Amino acid sequence: MSLEKPVLSVQNVSKSFGGVQANRDVSLDVLPGEVHALIGPNGAGKTTLISMLAGEVTPNDGAIYLDGHDVTGLNAPQRAKRGIRRSFQITSVFAELTVLENATLACQALSGRATYRTWRPIAADRQLRDSSLAALDKVGIAALADRPAAALSHGEKRHLELAMALVGEPRLLLLDEPFAGMGADETSEMVERLRKIKGTTAMLLIEHDLDAVFSLADRLTVLVLGTPVATGDPDSIRSNAEVHAAYFGKKPVTPC
Amino acid sequence: MKALPDWAFTAAVAFCGFAFFAIAHATGNAIWTDVASRILVYGLAAVSLDILVGYAGMVSFGHAMFLLCGGYAVGILAREGLVSGFIQWPVAMIVSGLLAALIGPLVLRTGGVYFILLTLAFSQMLFFLFTGFSRYGGDEGLQVYPRSEFIRAVDLSNPDTLFIVVLLVVCVALYAMQRLAKSPFGLVLKGCRQNEKRMQALGYQTFRYKLLAFVIAAAVCGLAGAMLANVTGFVSPEYGSWQRSGELLVMVILGGMGTLRGPLIGAIFLLMLEHVLSEQTEHWPLLLGVLLVLVAIYLPNGLRTVSVLFRRQSNVS
Numbered sequence A: 001m002s003l004e005k006p007v008l009s010v011q012n013v014s015k016s017f018g019g020v021q022a023n024r025d026v027s028l029d030v031l032p033g034e035v036h037a038l039i040g041p042n043g044a045g046k047t048t049l050i051s052m053l054a055g056e057v058t059p060n061d062g063a064i065y066l067d068g069h070d071v072t073g074l075n076a077p078q079r080a081k082r083g084i085r086r087s088f089q090i091t092s093v094f095a096e097l098t099v100l101e102n103a104t105l106a107c108q109a110l111s112g113r114a115t116y117r118t119w120r121p122i123a124a125d126r127q128l129r130d131s132s133l134a135a136l137d138k139v140g141i142a143a144l145a146d147r148p149a150a151a152l153s154h155g156e157k158r159h160l161e162l163a164m165a166l167v168g169e170p171r172l173l174l175l176d177e178p179f180a181g182m183g184a185d186e187t188s189e190m191v192e193r194l195r196k197i198k199g200t201t202a203m204l205l206i207e208h209d210l211d212a213v214f215s216l217a218d219r220l221t222v223l224v225l226g227t228p229v230a231t232g233d234p235d236s237i238r239s240n241a242e243v244h245a246a247y248f249g250k251k252p253v254t255p256c
Numbered sequence B: 001m002k003a004l005p006d007w008a009f010t011a012a013v014a015f016c017g018f019a020f021f022a023i024a025h026a027t028g029n030a031i032w033t034d035v036a037s038r039i040l041v042y043g044l045a046a047v048s049l050d051i052l053v054g055y056a057g058m059v060s061f062g063h064a065m066f067l068l069c070g071g072y073a074v075g076i077l078a079r080e081g082l083v084s085g086f087i088q089w090p091v092a093m094i095v096s097g098l099l100a101a102l103i104g105p106l107v108l109r110t111g112g113v114y115f116i117l118l119t120l121a122f123s124q125m126l127f128f129l130f131t132g133f134s135r136y137g138g139d140e141g142l143q144v145y146p147r148s149e150f151i152r153a154v155d156l157s158n159p160d161t162l163f164i165v166v167l168l169v170v171c172v173a174l175y176a177m178q179r180l181a182k183s184p185f186g187l188v189l190k191g192c193r194q195n196e197k198r199m200q201a202l203g204y205q206t207f208r209y210k211l212l213a214f215v216i217a218a219a220v221c222g223l224a225g226a227m228l229a230n231v232t233g234f235v236s237p238e239y240g241s242w243q244r245s246g247e248l249l250v251m252v253i254l255g256g257m258g259t260l261r262g263p264l265i266g267a268i269f270l271l272m273l274e275h276v277l278s279e280q281t282e283h284w285p286l287l288l289g290v291l292l293v294l295v296a297i298y299l300p301n302g303l304r305t306v307s308v309l310f311r312r313q314s315n316v317s
């Protein structure tokens, strides 16, 4: 496994907001096709880390490599073009646009110059329409294409959000609590969705729902107070004493 | 309900314009055309502002500076002996666009309230710059003489001819902006207004799109300024006063932003009302204020949605 070159490599990244140290000396990597879960209590710095990876927040220190290239100096759109795509903890779709238009925005972002066209109606672009519908179909919401995004249920919005992040076969997906606010049924549906995608693209997955996390992740990193305290496969994390102390609040049952 | 084609709105404006023209003449009120030309020009300026406010979510409080820019382009060129409208009007657009390209990178660094403040600041700077230009009339303003010259048959000092030219130009510009609203670029602007951070996460360098929108809106408003100079026969720094920028914003919001149709309706309504009320009483701004409050409360989507009121009534009865 260690022979594979990581898709993402984070090296000694730190970030503080004024007096609050959100991340301190974080290093981790995500291998090709791997689902790497990031868990940790509220305020551990998970979202801040994702925002730094996506280029929205500039780290105070450290470096971020995508496929071996230093991307630390690139801004969010530049990283998105290179294949780092994210979803947001707080549902973040374009509420006043239709579902199809949401997907279209994701699709045409990759087509470069065409987005500066001011004369030809967007509706005339069959190819774009088809690829937008295909993106929706991937997460099973193509039937909702003409609805305003605001009219979707919470779960459907989360799916739309995922569809937009998946456009263009990203190198790395950053998913910030994709199950947040979902009911049990919706969660298991989303887990299935992600399981289908798993292997095709590398994922860094933040999640509080530990059942979902353990069923999806190949590896986990536990973040506490902005610093990784453990990284490993699900079994080793389950039995890690430090993790239990910090995160689960109790010691694992040790055989005597 | 099937959506109307793009050109339907433009065609409706053209039709209403000609119908108005015919009626004004038939009833011996040819003098109306002057007011109508003015309304159309302001309507175009308001529609260009709507590209910023309603589509891209950039609330500019200095949009009238491009009226000033376009107006002075015509006034100064005429003064210096360059009278061809084929040159003056494009120059008005280019100069306005260039000004926007120049200040855009500064004002677009900020968002929200600071964007409002900075656009206001730049328009005030331009205002005071022109009050100091004594060669071009300073704060007294500048006669636009002669009017822009096109072909011999088109004499813009004739109010009727001017009205027809303004109507045609406004229709063409409206059509172009309708196309823009439905284009890939238009969708990007809507995305920027609703959630700029999301747009960046999708890979859009939102700054570039907003700058381009700023330049396009400025150029169109510059064209309106060029026409306004011909309608009034006079340009002054007042063209770019903050009150005028405010009026343009009122037209956009009153009519219904993000629709292009709305701001035109807003312009027609506001200027007609101003025209009628100011003849009745000097306290007309007070009445206007009351009306704005009523619209804000009962028609949050603008005058464009006035039919909602009747629908609501018929539901009750």
Ligand SMILES: Nc1ncnc2c1ncn2[C@@H]1O[C@H](COP(=O)(O)OP(=O)(O)OP(=O)(O)O)[C@@H](O)[C@H]1O
Residues within 6 Å of the ligand: A017, A020, A021, A022, A040, A041, A042, A043, A044, A045, A046, A047, A048, A049, A089
């Ligand atoms: N923009 C900011 N300005 C100031 N402080 C911030 C900012 N963003 C995050 N923080 C702080 O950094 C710390 C880490 O926040 P972060 O959102 O990364 O945690 P998290 O692990 O995602 O938590 P949760 O599980 O609740 O989503 C918190 O103390 C938070 O208050």
Ligand SMILES: [Mg+2]
Residues within 6 Å of the ligand: A046, A047, A048, A089
């Ligand atoms: Mg978070």
